[in-house]
Amino acid sequence: MGDRCKVVIVGDEFMSYFCNTMNLCWFLLPELDNAIRTLHRVVGNAMVDDDRFIIVGNGSTQLFHALLYALSSPDLPEPINVVAAAPFYSSYPEETKFLRSKLYKWAGDANCYDKDEPYIEVVTSPNNPDGSIRGTVVNREGGKAIHDLAYYWPQYAPITSKADHDAMLFTFSKATGHAGTRIGWAIVKDKVIAAKMVKFIEVSSIGVSREAQLRAAKILGVIADDCRNLDLKGENFFEYGRRLMSERWGKLRELGMKSNGVFSLPKYPRGYCKFTGEYTDSNPAFAWLKSNEVLNCENLLRDESKIITRGGPSFGVDSTYTRVSMLSRDVEFELLLERLAAIKGTVNGN
Amino acid sequence: MGDRCKVVIVGDEFMSYFCNTMNLCWFLLPELDNAIRTLHRVVGNAMVDDDRFIIVGNGSTQLFHALLYALSSPDLPEPINVVAAAPFYSSYPEETKFLRSKLYKWAGDANCYDKDEPYIEVVTSPNNPDGSIRGTVVNREGGKAIHDLAYYWPQYAPITSKADHDAMLFTFSKATGHAGTRIGWAIVKDKVIAAKMVKFIEVSSIGVSREAQLRAAKILGVIADDCRNLDLKGENFFEYGRRLMSERWGKLRELGMKSNGVFSLPKYPRGYCKFTGEYTDSNPAFAWLKSNEVLNCENLLRDESKIITRGGPSFGVDSTYTRVSMLSRDVEFELLLERLAAIKGTVNGN
Structure with a gap:
């Protein structure tokens, strides 16, 4: 793509912690917010109506942690159970367990989950490792879900409908391959959950690199432009x-x-x-x-x-x-x- | 500084998770490692001999969390106590408490700490909020310390000696003002502690944006060059x-x-x-x-x-x-x- 995806940043740009003090997610660069929504609209893989909140993270990994925090509660007597149907992404158990939080705990394979307790089910679709298209399997009243849609892009799977879940995760690394940029995003319906996620990212890293966000915005924007360009010569991304x-x-x-x-x-x-x-x-x-x-x-x-x-x-x-x-x-x-x-x-x- | 601090990144650069697979901190850009060590040598504010490990983080905030994880142990029957002498940086209590970890807990003002239990003392020098120069106050055998030296730069305080503690934190945001870049670094003596910090950053965000690291390397490098330049016209940074x-x-x-x-x-x-x-x-x-x-x-x-x-x-x-x-x-x-x-x-x- 040559110069079209090039970013140039001079010495005195991007110095503040703040990207947009008017936005709930005050560390999200408006250009990235816009590029994410545009690309999802063009591809048709997720609902991004204006009432949905976009939260940026240091990779979708940080957003997974943010969602565990946001979906759990210090008022519950016991940590909330976190489950995923096997085979599940190998990092979920470690990410859930490693800080030994009293807020949440790993409870294993969702297919075997039979406790009558609060739970969060993590659904990866297409699934890592096996590529299957998935939905929740526990389906109990009051159950919460995290939908990790990292691989729900046309190069990996047919885009059969706009995903429209309460909390959806995407990542630059799987959309385009730019893993080193460490940019992920969540699309969240509920304002209280979104605000707790913002709080998590504030307390754990005071936001997300603006340089990384600028680059992701640029590249996602170029890809969306090509997808919409009816005169495009050759294939789009x-x-x-x-x-x-x-x-x-x-x-x-x-x-x-x-x-x-x-x-x-x-x-x-x-x-x-x-x-x-x-x-x-x-x-x-x-x-x-x-x-x-x-x-x-x-x-x-x-x-x-x-x-x-x-x-x-x-x-x-x-x-x-x-x-x-x-x-x-x-x-x-x-x-x-x-x-x-x-x-x-x-x-x-x- | 005009073009001297400008960074240019083309579309297909920096795509991998890995910056240097030969280094313990595999997500640290070698240019940033080099710029950090050079700048500390030029300023004389911290010991950075080759046997010290440099760990990069999403701001020094993430490295503070990484140090709590690295200095605590799942084998202890109780969470380790985290203390700091009042007045202490206002975020330490919340950062320590918010995930309700069983590994560590906030134990308040170090001046009042009288438990005969394992502890970590956080020392900020020059101190935030009051600017005082500080050392540990508890000084009990087996005590661990985190030295937050974010403000130990010549614009804020006289550089009286090279700091030489087990675990020291610095941040781009306070060294130069580039808060939006989210780059911090730790200088660590012990390899086991350094390896646990790397593990923490791997599990919490799979590393640190390479774009942010590239920019920090560039700007810290220009500042160090000017400080060493005997023919420099005007003031250095x-x-x-x-x-x-x-x-x-x-x-x-x-x-x-x-x-x-x-x-x-x-x-x-x-x-x-x-x-x-x-x-x-x-x-x-x-x-x-x-x-x-x-x-x-x-x-x-x-x-x-x-x-x-x-x-x-x-x-x-x-x-x-x-x-x-x-x-x-x-x-x-x-x-x-x-x-x-x-x-x-x-x-x-x-």
């Missing part, structure tokens, strides 16, 4: 990303078929993507590999082929599963395919 | 800042003398500043005002003169004290002086 992901998944599935059942991969239903206007496949950011021949898939891949993956137990399931990144650079991805193909040979003895 | 602060304190003290004892201000000893090579005064970032005539100094200033300050109780002392910022823009500072002068008239009835 999401079409480009979807084509790359689709090619990678095609190669991986082809390898899987040749492997005679050594590994298996999840299957995803096609869906009508309102963004592209056609039926599309899911092309998740991770391949959720199941070994049909050994008990520990992570160890097999590491020991036999020097492929680093993250095993099932990190995600609350057994070790026949492991998570493989589909987002490496081309040269690494080709190497991954080569090494996976070689394992097939080893295991089958040919 | 700290000489400039010290002159401005000294002029403001001169005006405020003059007003104080004319006020016939309505208000009083702390007095600070002159010290030999090794950076400037001369005896200099302290010119703190805040004026710690004591009212000699009314019980609530914050209310007096707000109600009579629309001067917003932060009252003594926020800092653990009585309401005859209040904290006034000395870092506003020139036009606001002149207005502050005018309004303070008018109060004198009101109170004295002339």
